[in-house]
Amino acid sequence: MTQQLWDQLIEFSERCRACDLNKSRTHVVFGNGDPRSRIWLVGEAPGSNEDEQGLPFVGQAGNLLDKLLERNGFKRTSVFVTNVVKCRPPNNAEPTDDQKMACLPLLAAQLAVWKPKYILALGRHAASVLLARPFKSLKEIRGQVFEYGDTRVVVTYHPAAVLRNPRLEDIVEHDIQMISRLMAGEK
Ligand code: URA
Numbered sequence: 001m002t003q004q005l006w007d008q009l010i011e012f013s014e015r016c017r018a019c020d021l022n023k024s025r026t027h028v029v030f031g032n033g034d035p036r037s038r039i040w041l042v043g044e045a046p047g048s049n050e051d052e053q054g055l056p057f058v059g060q061a062g063n064l065l066d067k068l069l070e071r072n073g074f075k076r077t078s079v080f081v082t083n084v085v086k087c088r089p090p091n092n093a094e095p096t097d098d099q100k101m102a103c104l105p106l107l108a109a110q111l112a113v114w115k116p117k118y119i120l121a122l123g124r125h126a127a128s129v130l131l132a133r134p135f136k137s138l139k140e141i142r143g144q145v146f147e148y149g150d151t152r153v154v155v156t157y158h159p160a161a162v163l164r165n166p167r168l169e170d171i172v173e174h175d176i177q178m179i180s181r182l183m184a185g186e187k
Contacts, residue, residue: 005113006035009106013086019102021087027054031082031110039074039179040116041065042107044125044158045085045095056081061159065122068159068169072176082110084129100129111151117186118179119151123158131155143175145182154179 013028029046032055049059057065066076085095085103095103107129111119121127124138130148135141138157146153156175162168 002113009109009113013106016086016106018105019087019099021085021089021099024090025087026051028086029054029056029083029088030086031056031080033076033080034078035080035110035114035116037079038116038183039118039120040080040082040111040114041120041122042126042130043081043083043122045083045099046088047092048088051088056083057159060163064159064162068162068172068176072173073180074176080114080116082107084126095125100125104129111148115149116151118183119148119153120176120179121153121155123161126158127155142171143178145178152182154182 010030013030016022016028027046029050043057046056047059047061049062050056056062065081069076069079084107085099086106087103089095089099119130121130124135127135127138127141130153131141131146132148133141133146138155141155142157144155146155154175156172157168159172162172
C-alpha cells in the first residue's frame, strides 16, 4: 500500500502545474535514495544538472554532500534525498515563497507516506518550511533538534554555502554526527 501511494505521488508530481516552474523544467526532481531510510535530507531546489538528470544533488554541491555523508558513516544510496522545491527555478534563482508554498503539499505527502524519523534540513529554505518558528539566520537554529510531526529535524548549512565558505564544513559534519548520535540512542 505504501509503495503504491509513493508511486502515485511520483506520477502526480510529473503532471504538477502548481506553480510556473512547470513551464521551464526539464524534469521534476522527486528525490532519490532509499525513502524507507530513517533519515531524509531536504535541500532547496534543483539546479541545472539536477534538472537535466532528474536527480537531486548531482552537481558540485552534491559531490560535497556525498563526501560529508560518507565521512560520517552514511551512504548516499541508503538515505533519501529531496528538495523543498522539486523543479528548477530558472537562472539559479532562489525559490520564492510562492514556489515553496506551492510545493509544500508534495513534500508533506512524501513525508506522510514513509514517515522518516529524522530530517537533516540543508539550508534556510528547507528550514523555513520544516520549522514551525521564524528565524533570522541559520546560525540561530543549526545544530538543534526541532520537530515536524513525529520527525526530528536538525538544520545545518547547505552544501553550496560550504563550497563558498569551507570553514562551515566542520559545522556541517558536527550536525551530521549529531543526527548519528540521536539515531544510535534510539531503541
Ligand atoms: N541544491 C539543492 O538544494 N538541491 C539540489 O538538488 C541541488 C543543489
